[in-house]
Amino acid sequence: MKTPGLSELEGVLAVARHRSFRAAATELGVSTSALSHAIAALEARIGVRLFNRTTRSVSLSEAGAQFVDSVAPALSTIRVAIEQAGTYRDTPAGTLRINTSTGAARQVMPLLLAYLRRYPEMKLDLVTEGRMIDIVVEGFDAGIRLAEIVPQDMIAVPFNRPQRFAVVGSPAYFAENPKPRTPDDLRAHRCIRMRMPSGRIYHWEFERRGQAISVDVQGMLTLDEPLLIMEAAREGFGLAYMTEWNVAADLEAGTLQRVLEDWTPAFDGLCLYYPGRRHIPAGLRALIEMIREGE
Structure with a gap:
């Protein structure tokens, strides 16, 4: 029986990680059909099915799970050996x-x-x-x-x-609303809420002279993408809580104005x-x- 090549084994591990031939093929830089045919040929040679396939999902078979558990450490050792040999090159590759x-x-x-x-x-x-x-x-x-x-x-x-966070709003927003002087003042303001990847709504965090405050702000918009939050803030839909890096250009241009700066100390x-x-x-x-x- 022909011994599987490294590319075939890497393909098996990639499909096992992603539970998807398409995602694995993208990672490996090959076509989905080429990867599927390579693994099908490997399964035919060793005489067992490594993956259970349906039109909607891909999962490891019992034999496939055992195969991956055995192959993954060996491939890791081979990668390390190749990488160590590569350290003798003039430049990394x-x-x-x-x-x-x-x-x-x-x-x-x-x-x-x-x-x-x-x-x-x-x-x-x-x-x-x-x-x-x-x-x-x-x-x-x-x-x-x-x-x-x-x-x-x-x-x-x-x-x-x-890094530092910054609470910002548009000139139009502040023309109609007084600028907050303390984090507690935010409870009377429209704010653009941020949804974290976990689904949790982020509570804005502040600190000054050892006093820490967390505010569950309210508003008409809840978003999960910083660029969308800044766009909404520029349009006057409420205050936003962003990193300085994100809003630096807007602050310099005057399209956003900053408040509560003394409540946002630097952090790592x-x-x-x-x-x-x-x-x-x-x-x-x-x-x-x-x-x-x-x-």
Whole structure:
């Protein structure tokens, strides 16, 4: 029997992770039909069905689950061996997979593009989503998130850009409503509420001289995307609670005005984080060095 190749085994693991041939094919950079045929050929050679397929879902069979449990550690060892051999290259090469949020991605994109210019043999696969995931289980090399939500078992590399939140509203809104002087004043204002990826409505957080306040603001709009929140705020539909980075251009242009600035102290910003392991891929190590260059 012909021994399965690495690409076939990587295909099996990708389909197992995503429970989808289409999503797995996108990750691997191949067509869905090519991936499906490759795995079907593998199943025919070994004589067992690895996946149960319906028109709506894909799931591991009992044999497939055992196969994945056995193959995944071996493939991980092979990847590490290849990566270690690659450290002897003059420049890193390969693919670096990073998971992050949309807002974080917008902030660090200039650095990531500079990274690709410096290391043209590297490829970057950046996946953005609001929810936190297990980057090890999902097959990512690293993640980028706010320092306060990075899992404690990860190694974190700060970007050293402290963040602050800002409460903002349009000139038109403030022409009709007095500016709040304390967080409690927000209860009398229309605010644009933010829904978190978990579905929870975010309570606006404030602190001054050791006094911390959390306000469950009210308003006619509840949104889950920062760009939509800013658009609604510009149009006068209420106050918004955003990071300074998001609203900096609007504040400078005067399309949004800031209030309660003395209630929004700085906090630790974004971190690149990755699993604590002895070997760091050359491509990831190069990115870490670029982050530290900016310190």
